[in-house]
Every structure is written in C-alpha cells, then in structure tokens.
Amino acid sequence: MTGRASPFEAARRRMIGPFLLPALAVYTLVMIVPSAATVWISFNEWAGVGPMEWAGLANYREMVADPVFGTSFVNTAKILVLVGGAVFVIAFVLTMLLQDMVGRKFVRAVVFFPSLVPGLVIAILWGFMLDPDGLVNAVLKALGVARPPLWLAPENMFTTVMAGMTWLAAGTYTVIFMAAADRIPRYYYEAAELDGASSWRRFRHITLPLMWDVIGVCAVLWAIGALKTFEFVLVFAGATGSLPPTGLWTFSVYAYAGAFPSDGVPKYGLASASAVLTMVLTVVLTVLVRRVMGRREQATY
Known part of the structure; x- marks a missing residue:
C-alpha cells in the first residue's frame, strides 16, 4: 500500500481552494479591510472628509486621558x-x-x-x-x-x-x-x-x-x-x-x-x-x- 492519494482524493484537494476563494473574498472585504482601515485611521486626524493628517499615538493618548x-x-x-x-x-x-x-x-x-x-x-x-x-x-x-x-x-x-x-x-x-x-x-x-x-x-x-x-x-x-x-x-x-x-x-x-x-x-x-x-x-x-x-x-x- 503506497502513500499516494487516489485520483479522486487528489482532485478533491485541488477543488478546496476554488471553493474557499469566494468565502475568503467576502470575509476579506467585510472584515479584514474595514478592520485594517480602522486601525490606520486611528493613527490619523480625520474629520471624515478631506485628507488625513498623521497623528501617531495622539488619539490614544487623548482617549486615555479623557x-x-x-x-x-x-x-x-x-x-x-x-x-x-x-x-x-x-x-x-x-x-x-x-x-x-x-x-x-x-x-x-x-x-x-x-x-x-x-x-x-x-x-x-x-x-x-x-x-x-x-x-x-x-x-x-x-x-x-x-x-x-x-x-x-x-x-x-x-x-x-x-x-x-x-x-x-x-x-x-x-x-x-x-x-x-x-x-x-x-x-x-x-x-x-x-x-x-x-x-x-x-x-x-x-x-x-x-x-x-x-x-x-x-x-x-x-x-x-x-x-x-x-x-x-x-x-x-x-x-x-x-x-x-x-x-x-x-x-x-x-x-x-x-x-x-x-x-x-x-x-x-x-x-x-x-x-x-x-x-x-x-x-x-x-x-x-x-x-x-x-x-x-x-x-x-
């Protein structure tokens, strides 16, 4: 008995990626991207419109001191x-x-x-x-x-x-x-x-x-x-x-x-x-x- 997978098992493994991609794309779009954007914005001064101004940890210091x-x-x-x-x-x-x-x-x-x-x-x-x-x-x-x-x-x-x-x-x-x-x-x-x-x-x-x-x-x-x-x-x-x-x-x-x-x-x-x-x-x-x-x-x- 060899350790090689059967053709059916190999084909099944190859199909895992394509089936997971749509779910991963949706998860990235609605979870990862907004979370990363929130972290980025937290290091900036921004009023919702116009350019952002880099603030570093100023927002965190202001929050903790409030x-x-x-x-x-x-x-x-x-x-x-x-x-x-x-x-x-x-x-x-x-x-x-x-x-x-x-x-x-x-x-x-x-x-x-x-x-x-x-x-x-x-x-x-x-x-x-x-x-x-x-x-x-x-x-x-x-x-x-x-x-x-x-x-x-x-x-x-x-x-x-x-x-x-x-x-x-x-x-x-x-x-x-x-x-x-x-x-x-x-x-x-x-x-x-x-x-x-x-x-x-x-x-x-x-x-x-x-x-x-x-x-x-x-x-x-x-x-x-x-x-x-x-x-x-x-x-x-x-x-x-x-x-x-x-x-x-x-x-x-x-x-x-x-x-x-x-x-x-x-x-x-x-x-x-x-x-x-x-x-x-x-x-x-x-x-x-x-x-x-x-x-x-x-x-x-």
Missing part, C-alpha cells in the same frame, strides 16, 4: 461583570427550577420571549414602562406611592439600564442552559440520590461539570456582547436626536460620539482608536475566558 473614556470603561466593566453575573445566576436558577416542572415548555417560551424581540424595541418599551408617565409609575401612583421615580434619577439611571439588559439577556441563556441540562443522562441523578446526595451536591458534582463546556461558550459570547454594548444605552438613555449623558456611555457609545458628535467636528481618529481598543480587549478577554473555562470536568456520580 475622563469620559474612564467612565465608559467603568460602565462597560459593570455590564461585563455585574450584568453578566446576574444573567448567569438567573439562568442557572431558572434552569434548576424548571427542570422537572409541569408545563416547563410553556414557561421556557415565556422566559425566552424578550430575546425574540430586537434589542432596540426592548429599550424603547423599557423606556415607556419606566417613564414618569409610564406604566410602572402609574401602578405605583394607583397604590398610593406618589413620588418621583427613583430609577430615572441620574445616580440610578445606569443601574436601570443594567436591569433592562439583564431582563433582555436572561431568557437566551436560560434556554441554552436548559438545553444543556436536558442532555445530562438521568441515571447520574438517580445514582446520586441513592447515595443520599443533596440538591446542592447534585448540582455541584453533576450538573455544573457536565454543563461546563456550554458555560464556557456562553461566557465568551457574553464577553463579546458586553464589550459591544451600544443600542440599549443609546435608545433608552438618549433623547431623540441626541446622545445620552456621558455618565452612561460605554465603549461603543464613546466611539459613536467621536464619529457623530451632537455638536462640533467629528473625530474619526479618536473614534477609531476607541474601536481598536475595544477590538483588542475583546480578543484578550475571549482568550482569557477560554483559558479559564477550557478545562473539562467529569461527573463524580
């Missing part, structure tokens, strides 16, 4: 950690509660419903509900609570935004976790029950290890989405035709404000620098999460 960017960094970190933690905890709790519940498919559909609606629509509905003349305040007034809505106070606005994002995302991760829990063989739990294992021990030694790969994928997805948070903040917190208060900005809103300011000259170089930093942080965080979550565990029952 207190508004510091605020956007903190807000993005809050969404990443606090909202992500709340979403995962809610998803786990609902998964455990609904695992043996009668009518779980209906409840799962209800929980998942917000995820079927575009984020922009959810942000608008969230704003209507929490408006001083909205549904929530009307109910509170009917109950005799006649006071300004605290959730719209400047110091509480970002917490309200995070609550809305939690409600929006919890359904998606709940359905994913429920699907992962459904694939765990029931005899693991039966063996654990015969050994007298408590609910917590069954969760710790069976459910969590056998869902670890799914949790890792969800953690990566959440990290990528959190760093790109944009539309919910812009639509919910921003008035029509204007940007939200700077205390609510995230990375993406900061970049958008640089490219499309409410007043003044656009700074595409500064906006591109923010986008490049977001891209770098996304890659670094994704690799970090994959390393942390990459280990595989086995059920101990």
